[in-house]
Amino acid sequence: MAGSLSYARIADRYEQVRGGEHRAKELADALLPWLPEGVVCDVGAGTAVVTQRLAGPSRQVFACDISFEMLRQATSRVPGQAFLGEATGLPLRDGCLDAVTFVSVLHHVGALDLALSEAYRVLRIGGRVLTISGVSHPAEDDMAPIFERLHDQLRPERRGQAWSAVAAGKDAGFEIVHEGLARTTTSVSPHGLDDAMEERLFSHLWDLTDARWHQRVVPAIAELRSLPKPHTPRLRVFSHPFAVLAK
Numbered sequence: 001m002a003g004s005l006s007y008a009r010i011a012d013r014y015e016q017v018r019g020g021e022h023r024a025k026e027l028a029d030a031l032l033p034w035l036p037e038g039v040v041c042d043v044g045a046g047t048a049v050v051t052q053r054l055a056g057p058s059r060q061v062f063a064c065d066i067s068f069e070m071l072r073q074a075t076s077r078v079p080g081q082a083f084l085g086e087a088t089g090l091p092l093r094d095g096c097l098d099a100v101t102f103v104s105v106l107h108h109v110g111a112l113d114l115a116l117s118e119a120y121r122v123l124r125i126g127g128r129v130l131t132i133s134g135v136s137h138p139a140e141d142d143m144a145p146i147f148e149r150l151h152d153q154l155r156p157e158r159r160g161q162a163w164s165a166v167a168a169g170k171d172a173g174f175e176i177v178h179e180g181l182a183r184t185t186t187s188v189s190p191h192g193l194d195d196a197m198e199e200r201l202f203s204h205l206w207d208l209t210d211a212r213w214h215q216r217v218v219p220a221i222a223e224l225r226s227l228p229k230p231h232t233p234r235l236r237v238f239s240h241p242f243a244v245l246a247k
Contacts, residue, residue, distance in 0.1 A: 006191045008056060012166055021049065022186070023184050023186060024049040024050045024187075025053065025182065026182070026184045026185065027050050027051050027103055027104075027184060028044045028054055029148050030182035030183070031054060031101060031103070031130050031182075032053075034128070034130055034177070034178060034244045035054060035059070035099055035101070035130060036059075036128055037056070037058040037059050037210045038058070038059065038060070039059075039060050039097050039098050039099075040059060040060065040061045040062070040097065040098060040099040040101065041060070041062045041063075041090070041091070041092065041099075041100055041101070042054065042061060042062065042063050042064065042100075042101045043064050043065075043085075043087050043100055043101065043105060043119070044064070044066075044087060044102060044103070044104070044105030044108070044109075045063035045064055045065050045071075045074060045082070045103075046065055046067070046070045047073040047074050047077070047212045048063040048071075048073070048077040048078050049077065050103050051077065051078055052077040053067075054101065054216045057136050059182065060080065061078065061206070062078070062081045062082070062083065062087040063077075063081060063082040063083075064082075064090065066084065066085070066086045066087075066164070068084060070246075071084065074178075084089070087102070087109050087114075087118060087119075087207075088109065088110070088111050088114040088115050089114075089118065090094075090121075090122055092122045093122070094121055094122065094187060095121075095122065095123065095125070096122055096124070097122050097123050097124065097127055098124060098127050098128070099122070099123070099127055099129070100122065100123060100130075101129075102119075102129070102130070102131040102132070102165075103131075103132050103134075104132060104133070104134030104240075105134065106131055106165050106205060107135050107158050108203070112164055112165070113168050113171060115168075116129070116165070116169050116171070116172040116245075117172070119172070120127070120172045120173055120174065120247055124247070125247055126247060127246070127247045128244060128245065128247070129169065129174060129243075129244070129245040129246075129247075130242075130244050131169075131242070131243050131245070132242045133156055133163070133165065133166065133240045133241040133242070134240070135240075135241075136184070136239055136240045136241075137165075137238070137239045139236040140237065141235075141236055142190075142228075143146060143190055143224060143227065143232070144189075144236075145235060146220050146223045147224075150204075150216060150217065151202075151204055153216055153218045154204040154205070154208070154212075154216060155204045156168075158204075164231045165243055166179060166245075169243065169245040173247070174245035174246060174247060175245065175246045175247075176243065176244075176245060177244040177246050178243065178244040179239075179241075179242070179243050180242050180243075181239040181241065182239070182240045182242040183237065183239055183240075185231040185235060185238070186235075186236050187234065187235050187236065188233055188234065189231050189233045190224040190225065190227075190230040190231075190234075191204040191224075191225070191231050193224055194224040194225055197217065197220070197224075198221065205217060
């Protein structure tokens with residue numbers, strides 16, 4: 001999988017900290033105006049909570065993910081249209097798709113250039129790639145500085161990779177159709193966020209040693225708990241880099 005990351009270990013709780021149906025609608029609403037009709041593959045679809053919203057009378061959508069545990073949930077949303085596969089080696093023939101979507105995926109892919117080259121291969125001439133970064137500009141709330149600082153300490157490479165999709169797309173042969181931002185919102189309290197961190201529901205917390213956990217994460221959780229009104233939810237607004245590429 002060329003270093004790609006799987007969410008298999010938290011498949012049963014994934015949507016708990018990813019905004020569920022509300023966030024999925026926001027992401028799908030950003031994609032749909034740019035998504036062509038025809039056959040679409042949502043790569044890194046996970047539970048297909050976004051994928052299911054992309055289908056239409058003239059659009060057939062498939063969900064692809066490297067995690068069987070995630071796809072087990074996806075099958076109820078896109079019956080018969082979910083399959084195992086990785087972004088860097090899609091089990092699809094050349095030129096068979098009208099569009100490929102990557103939603104909150106590419107910052108987890110170990111070889112970004114291979115993923116974009118694979119997307120180019122499976123697209124017909126004129127087909128599109130739509131990518132929404134899973135790494136957003138920081139939310140403007142009192143929790144953001146604490147959480148973002150911790151994430152950058154533990155995964156310093158992730159922000160650069162998340163912002164590299166357009167450059168990698170150009171290198172793969174794509175033309176840039178659109179660059180912008182996709183907006184998502186969620187509501188969570190400092191207490192809710194620190195609970196999710198303690199359960200290690202975020203990928204940058206999964207494989208930490210005890211020493212690193214106590215050095216980096218424990219102080220961050222303490223900071224969250226010391227914020228004013230820690231049980232009061234904050235409306236969090238995120239702006240995700242969004243790009244549309246054409247073959």
